[in-house]
Amino acid sequence: MKVLKFGGTSVGSAQNIKRVIDILQKEALTSPIVCVVSAIGGITDKLLQAGELAKQKNEEYLTVFDTIKSIHFKAIEELAPNAESILTDVEAKFNDLKQLLNGIYLINELSPKTSDKLVSFGELLSSFIIAKTMEKMGINAVLKNSQELIITNSNFTKAEVNYEVTNKNITDYFNKANQQITILPGFVSKSQLGETTTLGRGGSDFTAAIIAAALTVEQLEIWTDVSGMYTTNPKLVKQAYPIANLSYQEAMELSHFGAKVLYPPTVQPVLDLAIPIHIKNTLQPEATGTIISNQNNGSNLTVKGISHIDNVALLTLEGSGMVGIPGFSKRLFETIANEKINIIFITQASSEHSICFGIDESNAEQAEQAINSTFENEISLHKINPITVEKGLSIIALIGDNMKSHQGISGKLFSTLGKNNINVRAIAQGASEKNISAVINASDVKKALNSVHERFFEVNTKQLNVFITGIGNVGEKLIDQIQQQHSFLKKNLKLDVKIVGMANSRKMIFNPKGIDLNNWAAQFHHADPSSIEGFYQKVIELNLRNSIFVDITANHDVSKVYENYLKQSVAVVACNKIACSGSYAEYKNLQDLSLKYNAPFLYETNVGAGLPIINTLNNLVASGDKVISIQAVLSGSLNFVFNNFSDKKNFHDTVKQAQFEGYTEPDPRIDLSGIDVARKILILARENGVPMEIEDIVNESFLTKANLESDSVDDFYETLIADEAHFQKLYASAKANNCQLKYVAEYKNGKAKVGLQEVPEGHPFYNLKGKDNIVMFYTQRYPEQPLIVKGAGAGADVTASGLFADIIRIGNK
Incomplete structure (x- = not known):
């Protein structure tokens, strides 16, 4: 025998109910089926809303009632057209519901007892509609009211089960039952006095677990709208994927920290008997889903999942008067317990100077007032400070049974958060090491989950x-x-x-x-x-x-x-x-x-576009080498200009060509003035550890005074034409000396200069072509034959490649 539970979204529409029926028919081919169903999605909330409006004498409760009725009748019309008997019976149930709401309206009261009776309509209606639809389809299915099986005390809204009576009722009934499929409403039960009760949050899961445990089935299947429990919230992390296998402890940790697929207290009956739980997707029944059991199933993953809780408030009680004084923790947590506030996170400094704990943000003010009242005397004597409350926080939790046997998990978690500027407000880790929790700003949750998921689950991508x-x-x-x-x-x-x-x-x-x-x-x-x-x-x-x-x-x-x-x-x-x-x-x-x-x-491209000049210098310095001097041609623009300038081509046209081909800035004065080269050698000097300023660099300009004092780019070009003789003279001198004109940057003994030089034949700079750059590093390890970096030092492609290389370098860090 199998027990299957279908949640509210699984029965949330006629289309989904048809899927449920298909699944049940297939499952029933191999063994008898017990099917527990929730109310149609959203109906429980609407019933409570209607009851609250009626209690407040707000006649809008009738509008909500009509909406609830419309949802159910629409489902019936789509599932079983012209099924008058079903419509008649459901109409009668809605008459009972309306009478109950009218009664709440008249007496102006909604007690826990009445609330249980009110919300029970959701499961009773959905189970009735599904069972009767299956009967009409000729399927061997029978509706059984769970209230006749599950007996509780009279603790309304969260009744406690009398297992001795309940288990006997369940075994007696199913020992005699011969139908292939039994439909049961989840969540609902009856007290020993015959009053309607409910099993509280996750009650439909609880119903299924009670039935499964009583019948000692091989497996409990919980069908929902997702394909199992995910490595993290797939709505926030698109790379999240279902976890094939989890231990009970891992599943409970993930569920506590926000995974809504499972509510841990409700599955305690099957947990005690080690009955596996299989979570499956009604919308994708072929998906593998997640199996929760005591078996490892060959999984060696260190971290199984990352979960989170939103809307957290962090409360801190601190003061020097707490140190060495027994009883502070007891009084603090008793106060919270008396206010019926659940604590979801606790951490305490070993100095005993402070206790920090997290609660739901909606309870923050209530907790603050109660704690300050409890410790009013100590606060007045300045032994402790008034409780501090921080809101707008969330908790993320890293979860896995195998974490305890692996070193460095915490380091990976917190270094990942730190690298992404995610501030951790508080940390907690149990001695079992199955959960590492961190309180962070709510605004950082998405980034935190994506960063940590990437670090632990995404094949290092x-x-x-x-x-x-x-x-x-x-x-x-x-x-x-x-x-x-x-x-x-x-x-x-x-x-x-x-x-x-x-x-x-x-x-x-x-x-x-x-x-x-x-x-x-x-x-x-x-x-x-x-x-x-x-x-x-x-x-x-x-x-x-x-x-x-x-x-x-x-x-x-x-x-x-x-x-x-x-x-x-x-x-x-x-x-x-x-x-x-x-x-x-x-x-x-x-x-x-x-x-x-x-x-x-x-900023590698600051000096040589795509050339690894800064990176090479940094590696030399980091490895302990000492740079003695640097000689370099660092302007691809100027090198292009002087490689193309001659006595057959005037200087103006050469500069124009360089600008047109993209080798100079839009304002070529930046390149030709030498300031750009001065900035580059300055950067190299600073990377070498010298605190130099731009004013410290000697700039021996080859331009004329008119060139340097030009008011605009157009004016600058006019001065180049006027001063052509000056440039021809520079060229003629170099040619006469069998030299090449190169604009050279030099650094030595903490000093630097830039200027045009006549480079003799045989020098490494002599044959430097086109827009190429070259840098020679003379160091203690390279005292005579320098370390040379040479290549294209200007142009969009190489500059872009230098930027791209820096991006990749960051990615590989």
């Missing part, structure tokens, strides 16, 4: 949520590269890179699920106006795990926001070199914030 500001030429290339490499990264590096925010100077778009990169440009047509602060606020509002802000601008104001992102544990990847080449104090502040908030701050 890590989702990176990228926000890009500055969608120009480089930005477009970066988007293309991310789209092109998405599958490769996911398969080979276990990184799922999603662009969730983009902004240009005018508009910005966001999609927390990831912007469609096939038509991202079209989405800007209907986007919100862009602003630096607005973009930042949206990033913080979305509060996504593993967030990375990418700056592909040359905007001073954007660079000023980096510290705000880092303080929120949002990683920063910068193409913009203003932040790292501003004042040393600002540079150092960003480095410190990055360490403090565990938020990477990477």
